[in-house]
Amino acid sequence: MKALRLYLWLVLIQVRSQMQYRVGFLLETLSVALGSIISFVTLALVLQKFEGIAGWSLGEVAFLFALVELSFGLMDMIFSGFDPDYFAAHTRQGTLDQYLLRPVSLTLQIFGSQFILRRLGRIFQGTLILVYAVQLVNIEWTVGKILYLPLVIAGMVLFFGGLFMLGATITFWTVERIEAVNILTYGGTELMSYPMTIYQDWMRRFFTYIVPAIFLNYYPSLYFLDRPDPFNMPFVVRFIAPVVGLGVFLAAYVFWRFGVRYYQSTGS
Amino acid sequence: MRVYWEIAKRALSRQLTYRTATLAGLATNFYFGLLRAAVMAALYGARAQVDGISLQAAITYTGLAQSLIAVISLLGWFEVMRSINKGEISSDLLRPIGYFKFWLAQDLGKAAAQLALRGIPLMLGYALFFDILLPQTLWHWLAVFLALGLAVLLSFSWRFLVNLVGFWVTDATSIGRVVYIFSWFLSGFLMPLRFFPDWFVRLCYLTPFPHTINTIVEIYLGVLTPGQMLRALLLQLAWFVGLTLACSWVLRRGIRHLVIQGG
Amino acid sequence: MFFGASEFDITKAQAHNDATKRLSQVVIRVHDLHKYFQVPIRQRGRFSALRSLLVRRHRLVKAVNGVSFQIGRGELVGYLGPNGAGKSTTIKMLTGLLVPTHGEISVNGRIPWKQREEHVKSLGAVFGFRSTLWWDLPVIESLELLRYIYDVPLARFKDNLREFRKILEMDAFINTPVRSLSLGQRVRADVCAALLHDPSLLFLDEPTIGLDVVAKERIRQFILHANRQRGTTVLLTTHDLSDVEKMCQRVMIIDRGKLLYDGQLESLRQRFGGKRELVVELVDEEDQISIEGAIVTSRQGAQVMFQFDRDQISASELIQRISSNYRIRDLSVREPDLEATIRRIYEQRLLEDAV
Ligand SMILES: Nc1ncnc2c1ncn2[C@@H]1O[C@H](COP(=O)(O)OP(=O)(O)O)[C@@H](O)[C@H]1O
Ligand SMILES: [Mg+2]
Numbered sequence: 001m002k003a004l005r006l007y008l009w010l011v012l013i014q015v016r017s018q019m020q021y022r023v024g025f026l027l028e029t030l031s032v033a034l035g036s037i038i039s040f041v042t043l044a045l046v047l048q049k050f051e052g053i054a055g056w057s058l059g060e061v062a063f064l065f066a067l068v069e070l071s072f073g074l075m076d077m078i079f080s081g082f083d084p085d086y087f088a089a090h091t092r093q094g095t096l097d098q099y100l101l102r103p104v105s106l107t108l109q110i111f112g113s114q115f116i117l118r119r120l121g122r123i124f125q126g127t128l129i130l131v132y133a134v135q136l137v138n139i140e141w142t143v144g145k146i147l148y149l150p151l152v153i154a155g156m157v158l159f160f161g162g163l164f165m166l167g168a169t170i171t172f173w174t175v176e177r178i179e180a181v182n183i184l185t186y187g188g189t190e191l192m193s194y195p196m197t198i199y200q201d202w203m204r205r206f207f208t209y210i211v212p213a214i215f216l217n218y219y220p221s222l223y224f225l226d227r228p229d230p231f232n233m234p235f236v237v238r239f240i241a242p243v244v245g246l247g248v249f250l251a252a253y254v255f256w257r258f259g260v261r262y263y264q265s266t267g268s
Numbered sequence: 269m270r271v272y273w274e275i276a277k278r279a280l281s282r283q284l285t286y287r288t289a290t291l292a293g294l295a296t297n298f299y300f301g302l303l304r305a306a307v308m309a310a311l312y313g314a315r316a317q318v319d320g321i322s323l324q325a326a327i328t329y330t331g332l333a334q335s336l337i338a339v340i341s342l343l344g345w346f347e348v349m350r351s352i353n354k355g356e357i358s359s360d361l362l363r364p365i366g367y368f369k370f371w372l373a374q375d376l377g378k379a380a381a382q383l384a385l386r387g388i389p390l391m392l393g394y395a396l397f398f399d400i401l402l403p404q405t406l407w408h409w410l411a412v413f414l415a416l417g418l419a420v421l422l423s424f425s426w427r428f429l430v431n432l433v434g435f436w437v438t439d440a441t442s443i444g445r446v447v448y449i450f451s452w453f454l455s456g457f458l459m460p461l462r463f464f465p466d467w468f469v470r471l472c473y474l475t476p477f478p479h480t481i482n483t484i485v486e487i488y489l490g491v492l493t494p495g496q497m498l499r500a501l502l503l504q505l506a507w508f509v510g511l512t513l514a515c516s517w518v519l520r521r522g523i524r525h526l527v528i529q530g531g
Numbered sequence: 532m533f534f535g536a537s538e539f540d541i542t543k544a545q546a547h548n549d550a551t552k553r554l555s556q557v558v559i560r561v562h563d564l565h566k567y568f569q570v571p572i573r574q575r576g577r578f579s580a581l582r583s584l585l586v587r588r589h590r591l592v593k594a595v596n597g598v599s600f601q602i603g604r605g606e607l608v609g610y611l612g613p614n615g616a617g618k619s620t621t622i623k624m625l626t627g628l629l630v631p632t633h634g635e636i637s638v639n640g641r642i643p644w645k646q647r648e649e650h651v652k653s654l655g656a657v658f659g660f661r662s663t664l665w666w667d668l669p670v671i672e673s674l675e676l677l678r679y680i681y682d683v684p685l686a687r688f689k690d691n692l693r694e695f696r697k698i699l700e701m702d703a704f705i706n707t708p709v710r711s712l713s714l715g716q717r718v719r720a721d722v723c724a725a726l727l728h729d730p731s732l733l734f735l736d737e738p739t740i741g742l743d744v745v746a747k748e749r750i751r752q753f754i755l756h757a758n759r760q761r762g763t764t765v766l767l768t769t770h771d772l773s774d775v776e777k778m779c780q781r782v783m784i785i786d787r788g789k790l791l792y793d794g795q796l797e798s799l800r801q802r803f804g805g806k807r808e809l810v811v812e813l814v815d816e817e818d819q820i821s822i823e824g825a826i827v828t829s830r831q832g833a834q835v836m837f838q839f840d841r842d843q844i845s846a847s848e849l850i851q852r853i854s855s856n857y858r859i860r861d862l863s864v865r866e867p868d869l870e871a872t873i874r875r876i877y878e879q880r881l882l883e884d885a886v
Contacts, residue, residue, distance in 0.1 A: 009676060017667040027442035035449050042458040046311065049463055050318070054310045098663040100628045102680055103652040179292030183299045190303050198310035203302070261630050261644070264568060265623055267594075267615070 003108050010112030018117050025118060033121035036069055040129055043193075056195045059136030064221050065193040066133050070126030071156035072189050075164070077119040078157065081110040084167030088177035094266030106260060107253075110168075137225060145224055148239070152220040155245030159216050160185060162245075162252035169252070169259035184211060192217040197230055204231075215244045271365055272373040279377030283385070290385045297334045297386060298393055304330040305398060319462040325489045326460070328401045331394035332485050333457050338382040339416075340423040340480055342457060344448045346441050347371075348431035352522075353438065361523065368515055372424055379420045401489060408490065411497055415487045418504035419480040425511035426451075426476050432515065435522030456482030462491075476507045558732065558764055559602040559625065564634035566595040566620050594620040596788030597634075602766060604731075607758045609779035609796075610768040613877060617788040618768035619658075622736045625766070626656050638732065652681065655725030655763075659737035662721055664709045670720045671705045674727060681728035688727060695723045698753050715746035722750055726757055733757060735767040739774055751777055772869045786877060796869075801841060803872050808865040809837040809849060814858040822852050833860070 018025055043065065047058040056064075080086065087110075090096045099109040139145070167181030188211070196204050196218045207213040215237055222229055223238040283290070305327045312323040321329070337343060348371060351357050361367060394400050403409050430447050433440040452458050455477035461469045472478045483500045486492050492500060569589040595617040602608055612618050623629040624636060627643030627650050636643055643650045656663075664673040678688045696702055699719045704712055712720065718738060725733060735754070739747045755778055757763040769775065775782055775796065782799060784792040792799060809825070813833045820827055824844040825837040839849055846864050853859060 006680065009679070013665060013668060013676075021439065024439045024442060027446070031442050031445040031449060034446060038449055038453050039458060042453060046459050046463055050311045050313075050315075053307070054313075095661075097623070097628050097658065097661065100647065101626060101651055101656050101663055103648045104680055105648070176288070179289070179296055183296055187296070187299050187303070190300065194303075194307060194310070198306045199303075200306065203306075263629070265628055267568075267619075 011115045014115045028118040029121040033125045062133035066130035073122030075157040075160040079161040079164045081114040082164040082168040084177045087168035088171045091171045151242040155241035158245035158249035162249035165252040169256045172259040172262045275373040276377035279374040280381045283381030301334040335387040335390040338386045349434035352434035375424045422508040556604040560637045562635040564598045565632045567632045568592040607765040609775040609782040612785040654732040655730040656734045659740040733765045812861040
């Protein structure tokens with residue numbers, strides 16, 4: 001309880017100072033939203049022209065795209081303290097010292113250390129496209145689907161959050177941020193926005209068995225859209241998104257707790 | 269002239285020292301290229317050609333687009349803005365060299381380095397993974413590099429112009445970002461402009477953006493007749509000259525503004 | 532200073548006794564502590580970026596290399612050493628920021644890095660050149676947030692704040708955001724923040740670095756206040772010797788990761804101070820002056836300066852000898868200054884094998 005209140009307090013401080021420059025804040029939010037809207041509009045125009053991709057209609061691809069966008073946007077807001085691009089500054093400049101001096105969980109403090117309100121832009125437009133996609137596709141909603149949707153989003157938030165944590169932890173050794181992690185995070189959102197059949201086998205296998213991205217968006221979407229599975233996996237894999245997400249997150253968390261010991265601070 | 273040459277050389281060798289970052293950037297660009305190529309292939313399906321672009325050409329296009337990212341700073345370049353905001357500009361202005369040319373020289377040096385370290389290696393990597401198109405004659409290669417050079421100049425001048433907003437707005441990066449995002453679309457970076465309706469493409473060509481990526485791509489892929497090619501190159505040149513004049517006019521007003529406001 | 536030195540000695544000696552009494556309650560125990568850092572070597576030459584990507588070469592920096600000491604409850608210890616000696620690294624291990632490479636630390640019976648959260652509750656820390664306060668918040672709001680983080684009862688918080696505000700003279704800037712404070716103000720705010728939760732231990736890493744004389748003095752007063760009035764155990768690193776002279780009875784000297792000296796400031800002077808000086812003003816100008824056990828280093832009219840070694844002759848004996856031959860109008864003893872003493876220790880590595 002105390003932890004939650006402290007987190008909210010830390011977040012509030014940042015929201016307050018970000019709101020001080022209101023025009024700047026609005027423009028930033030707009031530019032963030034604009035980025036994904038433009039890429040979606042391009043995609044929509046092209047899909048219309050080509051009449052879908054790999055047997056998926058515009059609405060179906062939009063559904064994939066929107067789920068990832070929405071989840072990544074949420075994750076980016078909650079986990080931005082662990083964003084390797086930002087976290088690397090802590091290990092480089094030794095500013096983790098000040099968090100370690102306080103009698104509160106370090107993880108909680110890092111969660112509260114960076115909260116970027118303008119990321120709302122991405123969440124907002126992700127929601128918008130999701131609504132649009134759902135209208136376009138005519139999903140047959142059942143109780144199961146309605147209950148499962150938030151779990152899928154939570155699974156992806158944990159998955160991407162885990163990747164952020166992993167990237168942050170690696171900086172304890174490398175000090176510099178590792179760009180390869182961006183391939184998994186930002187590259188992951190791009191990859192997961194399309195049906196997995198379009199990729200070459202080696203790539204799909206990599207994102208099935210090594211980085212289990214396929215279970216987070218593609219398989220749940222097969223369920224929502226009532227599509228058959230071209231890869232003949234057991235039916236149940238459509239429902240493991242939250243478990244996979246949680247697993248990736250927990251693994252990253254254990255790694256993070258281990259990595260903190262290797263924090264070196266900096267020589268003055 | 270000599271001094272600008274030296275500035276460009278410094279900028280080039282500075283880029284060479286960030287080699288690890290460059291390598292990582294190359295990997296990222298290449299990975300996204302793979303995804304984009306997969307999307308292209310899936311879009312085409314059984315189609316042989318769309319709007320005069322074959323699948324082979326479309327895949328080559330994704331490689332070109334990815335390899336140009338760093339060369340023309342497509343993801344954003346805000347250095348001038350920053351130096352205005354921080355007040356560093358006053359000391360830059362004390363130097364006996366032109367401010368625009370000072371930055372242009374740096375940008376050219378950087379572009380050359382990025383072409384050598386990221387642009388060309390990426391295309392070579394593409395050639396390993398895919399069966400890409402290559403220009404067949406010397407003249408064709410010449411035209412490609414001419415278009416590339418002009419595109420770098422032209423891209424610099426619009427980026428510089430956007431940066432000058434910093435004279436009037438304190439945190440202009442968000443404005444800058446909005447312009448960059450539009451440029452992804454309008455320049456033909458996200459998709460070849462040919463895929464879009466004619467009236468829309470004509471609209472795009474009213475802005476400077478398609479003269480950067482889309483022009484290079486169309487010249488490279490050989491979808492233009494020699495006459496069209498010449499016209500495209502001349503248009504690039506015209507935009508560069510026009511934007512440069514605009515830059516110097518705005519810069520003068522900006523400096524006057526700065527002097528009156530007292531920095 | 533007429534015989535003033537000996538009076539000074541008595542107060543110091545008393546303090547020494549107090550300290551030894553308190554030492555029965557050891558709060559910090561450090562045994563054979565080591566901390567090594569792997570520092571990558573920048574490679575030069577062709578393909579260096581690629582090479583360093585594949586195999587990074589490292590240099591091992593032994594920042595702390597076998598340090599042992601104990602500190603008792605209520606002591607105020609100065610930790611001295613030149614730049615890069617290993618002071619900050621030691622403090623960071625004591626506060627739980629760094630995990631030792633080897634060796635044992637126990638603070639209040641806890642292992643700092645293992646029981647970090649419990650551990651930091653009972654300590655306050657100030658790092659001179661880095662603030663632990665929230666950049667965008669006014670000082671008072673930072674302090675209130677800290678009250679919440681440390682669970683300080685409201686009444687206690689108010690009392691402490693009232694007291695600290697007065698001693699540190701913080702009223703002028705308590706509502707100013709930290710980012711707009713001057714360095715002196717910022718350090719004062721940080722010192723205040725470090726003590727609000729009544730910690731039993733206070734660690735200060737170069738608290739007075741870069742401060743003007745007035746701000747330095749204020750902070751020293753405050754540290755002394757915390758130590759005397761509240762019984763807070765204090766360990767402070769510095770390379771400003773006036774800090775040590777004004778506050779500490781006990782000093783530890785570290786250089787290149789090894790402790791060179793641990794003991795009373797006064798005995799440090801006595802052991803390594805080198806030659807003392809006696810300045811005597813005689814009633815008459817004498818032609819020839821010579822005294823056994825001392826040499827005359829300068830003369831100006833009736834004023835004569837003797838240099839002598841404390842091992843061979845005591846000041847009072849020397850004065851007796853002089854006064855039995857000449858008539859003295861006035862005299863004073865000059866101790867070698869601490870700065871010179873310490874410099875001698877570093878330069879000549881006098882203590883290399885002493886500890
Ligand atoms: N995080 C670190 N990484 C690498 N080297 C370090 C680090 N911290 C300290 N050092 C090195 O360890 C030695 C001791 O540093 P430090 O404890 O900061 O000394 P002091 O505080 O006495 O000036 C120095 O050589 C310093 O460069
Ligand atoms: Mg230090």
